Amino acid sequence: MNRLFTKSLCTSSAAGANLKPPPPDPAAVSKLILSSPTTTTLQSPLSPNTPWTPHLVNSILKRLWNHGPKALHFFHLLDRRHRNYIHSPSSFNLAIDIAARLHLHTTVWSLIRRMRSLRIGPSPKTFAIVAERFASSGKPDKAVNLFLNMHEHGCSQDLASFNTILDVLCKSKRVEKAYELFKDLRGRFSADVVTYNVIVNGWCLIKRTPKALEVLKEMVERGISPNLTTYNTMLKGFFRSGQVRQGWEFFLEMKKRNCGIDVVTYTTVVHGLGVSGEVKRAKKVFDEMIREGVLPSVATHNALIQVLCKKDTVENAVLVFEEMLRKGYEPNVTTYNVLIRGLFHAGEFTRGEEMMRRMEEEGGCEASFQTYNMMIRYYSECGEVEKALGLFERMGSEGCLPNLDTYNILISGMFVRKRSEDMVVAGNQGFSKEILRSQSKSGSRLTKKFRL
């Protein structure tokens, strides 16, 4: 940690004797924190002059997202020992999120108390974060209680926070629970169009479109007019639950009734038709929107590119990508990830690698852990362990830290090959218990399979 503040870790070397030290480089600091053998050896000689900013701290916390204990240790060191720096509410929220993911409830509450003592929170967002973690770890009742008691922690309950807790429950598929709470409290909080949209979306997320339609009917009866978001939500619900014909008819009805259909409507239809295999119709809708004067977004292109990769040919997907560039669109990480995946899926590994290079050099996009994990998975599955390990090494050096999924993918690739020397490599790459115990966002099946 001493080295945290030496020149080599800083973004600029212009630190003269009388100048303030330059800001630390988030990638270098993150790697240093990560490479400390244990959290206890990470001591805190934090220079009082280091110009920390919320942006920098947040950037480091995000980089260490899959290495929660280390991220929290860094946060605490800065909070307790650095007199010139006070954490921002957004950094607190990130730290609380990390602690909640690790089920460190004592830490969560001490951070909330600390926010309150500094008079910078907690905000409704803070409670939304904690509630989300409760709901997604099988404790929806705790999430509800948190909302019901939030006023005791200095945060008022209002319609916005009511809508938020309902949305949190719905997004973690606890729709029945959300619906109960909604029916109990909709009078007290004067449920509005947002409240109803959240519930409609909830039923759609678990593919119960008849219930969603029921809520839609009910909101009309109660004098709350559905808006375009309501209709787009319902439309997506039909396609998601495989009701392609109903989705199409709903779309025609939306056009007929002049709901002011927008780019989201069209993107939903392009994607919905495409994934059900109706590629030609999807392309027709894409062309139609342009004729109708609704400009496709990057997301619309991504939808089309994805369905072409999956249900047509990757060559046609590449054509859409090139066309997109000609029109002046700036592809994003999703665009590249979808295309690279399509190329790898078609066995075009070299072209996939080339697309990754373009992503970074021409597209100005940093490869994400999704990019790496996907490529490592394809290489592992076909026995190209060396290629997979090469990418794994690049990951660390480019500031995109491997997560638990990465390790699982690599290990399973090695098990497939069953070579003893791979196991030695695995040891050398630091597949330690500590890393493997760290939290994984997606909770991969392989975690259980290879639990150490």
Add this chain to the structure above:
DNA sequence: TTAGGGTTAG
């Protein structure tokens, strides 16, 4: 972070 569209494969 009060609501809607675009990332794995199995």
